[in-house]
Amino acid sequence: MTAGASIPGQAETAASYTAFTHLTVPHAALYRQVMGAFLAAKERFAVHLRPEDVRAALPPEGRPADQEAVVKALDSLVEWGNLRADPDTARVTAVEDFYRKRFIYQLTQAGEAAERALSVYDEALGRRGELQTVALHDIVTQLRALLVISAAESPDPAKAHLALSALTGRFEALAENARAFMGSLQRTIDLHGVEVEVFLAYKDRLIQYLERFIQDLITLGSRIALLLGELEEHGRVDVLLGLAAAREAADASPDGADDARAEALARWRARWSGLAAWFVSADGRESQARLLRGRALGAIPQLLAVVRQLNERRAGRSDRSADFRTLALWFAEAPDDDARHRLWRSAFGLYPSRHLTVDAETLQARAARPVAASVSWAEAEPLHISPQLRRTGSYERRGRARKVTDRSAERRRLAEIAVKQAEEIAAARARLAAHGVMRLSELGELDPLAFGLFLQLLGDALSAWRPGTTTTVAAGNDGSMEIRLTALRDGTTAEIRTPGGVFRGPDHTVAITDLTYTTGTPGDFGPAGEER
Numbered sequence: 121m122t123a124g125a126s127i128p129g130q131a132e133t134a135a136s137y138t139a140f141t142h143l144t145v146p147h148a149a150l151y152r153q154v155m156g157a158f159l160a161a162k163e164r165f166a167v168h169l170r171p172e173d174v175r176a177a178l179p180p181e182g183r184p185a186d187q188e189a190v191v192k193a194l195d196s197l198v199e200w201g202n203l204r205a206d207p208d209t210a211r212v213t214a215v216e217d218f219y220r221k222r223f224i225y226q227l228t229q230a231g232e233a234a235e236r237a238l239s240v241y242d243e244a245l246g247r248r249g250e251l252q253t254v255a256l257h258d259i260v261t262q263l264r265a266l267l268v269i270s271a272a273e274s275p276d277p278a279k280a281h282l283a284l285s286a287l288t289g290r291f292e293a294l295a296e297n298a299r300a301f302m303g304s305l306q307r308t309i310d311l312h313g314v315e316v317e318v319f320l321a322y323k324d325r326l327i328q329y330l331e332r333f334i335q336d337l338i339t340l341g342s343r344i345a346l347l348l349g350e351l352e353e354h355g356r357v358d359v360l361l362g363l364a365a366a367r368e369a370a371d372a373s374p375d376g377a378d379d380a381r382a383e384a385l386a387r388w389r390a391r392w393s394g395l396a397a398w399f400v401s402a403d404g405r406e407s408q409a410r411l412l413r414g415r416a417l418g419a420i421p422q423l424l425a426v427v428r429q430l431n432e433r434r435a436g437r438s439d440r441s442a443d444f445r446t447l448a449l450w451f452a453e454a455p456d457d458d459a460r461h462r463l464w465r466s467a468f469g470l471y472p473s474r475h476l477t478v479d480a481e482t483l484q485a486r487a488a489r490p491v492a493a494s495v496s497w498a499e500a501e502p503l504h505i506s507p508q509l510r511r512t513g514s515y516e517r518r519g520r521a522r523k524v525t526d527r528s529a530e531r532r533r534l535a536e537i538a539v540k541q542a543e544e545i546a547a548a549r550a551r552l553a554a555h556g557v558m559r560l561s562e563l564g565e566l567d568p569l570a571f572g573l574f575l576q577l578l579g580d581a582l583s584a585w586r587p588g589t590t591t592t593v594a595a596g597n598d599g600s601m602e603i604r605l606t607a608l609r610d611g612t613t614a615e616i617r618t619p620g621g622v623f624r625g626p627d628h629t630v631a632i633t634d635l636t637y638t639t640g641t642p643g644d645f646g647p648a649g650e651e652r
Contacts, residue, residue, distance in 0.1 A: 138200045142200060150189075152238075154174055155197070157178060158174075158225070158226070158227045158231075168224040168225065169226070171191050171225075175190045204227075205223040206223060207224075208223055208224045253332070255290045256337065259287060259290055260344060262283050262287035263348065267350060267351060270360055281363065291394075327423060327424075330416050334417060337409060337416075339583055342580050342594045345407075348395070361388040361392060365385035368380075544569050548567070551567075552573060553633055558629065558630065559614065560625070560629075563630075566617075574616075590607050601635060602635055606630075608629065613625070613627060
């Protein structure tokens with residue numbers, strides 16, 4: 121390539137950006153309407169448009185009164201590369217008509233691409249996020265399908281690829297819509313761009329919508345975490361991701377097949393890790409599903425607080441601004457200065473002060489010559505203020521800087537506390553998972569830490585309970601423990617004693633498994649692989 125030569129296509133690409141010029145010039149709205157008319161015509165398989173056709177296609181509120189304005193807009197769009205103008209010879213009947221300016225117009229490739237890009241931009245800005253409960257159900261369905269596929273002796277690459285593609289597609293849509301919804305919800309809470317009457321009209325439906333999604337997220341989130349754990353056992357995920365990557369790289373050239381497969385496998389692993397991080401807490405990090413649930417739960421009282429403030433404001437309840445305005449009116453209506461001083465003391469309670477700072481000399485002087493608080497400033501002894509304090513508003517004592525405090529003992533103490541807490545949590549987990557299948561009434565007495573952990577697991581199990589359910593399985597928020605709860609029909613009552621009191625409820629059979637120590641099927645083995 122000679123010096124100064126340009127890369128093929130680079131000049132054309134740079135020049136095609138002029139197709140966006142009509143967005144930043146005067147009468148940009150007219151240009152957008154004209155381009156919209158050409159897009160609509162192309163959908164009707166109309167190739168060319170004349171100026172009169174374009175003017176007739178414009179909306180009445182944006183239609184110029186003069187045909188010449190439309191012609192000028194079309195010529196400008198031709199100059200920027202959005203349209204192409206061809207001589208209109210269809211209506212030529214005489215030689216003189218060849219010398220008249222008659223053109224027909226059609227979209228160029230750059231103009232159509234610019235309008236498609238602007239349509240995507242407008243759609244993205246106008247899209248409202250939503251919390252998709254259906255997406256959660258679809259994710260559960262696809263994970264179950266992957267379990268079936270991976271259980272086969274020779275998993276089908278096509279089925280694995282299709283199931284993983286559907287799974288990641290639904291997950292990405294769920295995450296993106298949830299992010300957009302929570303952002304719009306916060307703007308609604310802050311009343312940014314939201315009319316008060318509209319907010320009050322739909323706040324009940326919004327709260328019901330949030331409550332329904334939170335309930336489904338608790339139920340289906342734990343189920344998804346369990347399915348993810350089952351897939352990750354025995355390397356099933358690696359097998360499925362490898363099959364999907366190999367299928368994507370099947371059409372690559374022979375010399376680049378290995379690189380294409382490695383890149384595809386890295387993409388699939390990144391997608392899977394994002395999916396797992398969204399639903400499973402690990403390494404002290406809460407899952408995105410749990411964070412989303414917390415934000416949604418926190419949004420409900422915020423919405424109610426906004427409603428309460430709006431109702432108070434509409435009811436005319438007095439606030440600080442109204443109080444100050446009323447007080448200012450009272451000052452203006454006071455008959456004399458004495459009345460205004462009395463009003464000042466009654467409103468603000470600012471009474472004579474005897475000092476700005478108190479030091480040893482001040483205390484000794486006050487002890488030797490006490491001064492009553494009722495003495496006015498004019499009659500009290502003067503307070504001598506340092507010139508530096510009067511000039512700068514602050515006073516610093518000169519001298520050596522303080523020594524840096526050694527916090528090593530405190531840090532060791534915190535480390536010991538952290539180790540002790542970890543040991544207590546491990547003991548509580550072992551206490552709950554050491555008995556296999558048993559009745560709730562047989563749990564005996566629990567210490568506060570073990571009882572709190574048990575309540576969290578019981579709450580996760582009961583949140584997945586539905587009418588007609590007899591057995592439910594749920595995992596904890598971090599995916600480290602699993603509880604299997606089965607209802608009993610004998611009508612007995614279970615009592616669990618704790619130092620804080622007695623916990624009573626209908627008796628069930630319960631099996632709690634510590635998944636961090638499980639080496640076989642959940643429920644068949646205990647800690648360290650001991651058979652129950």
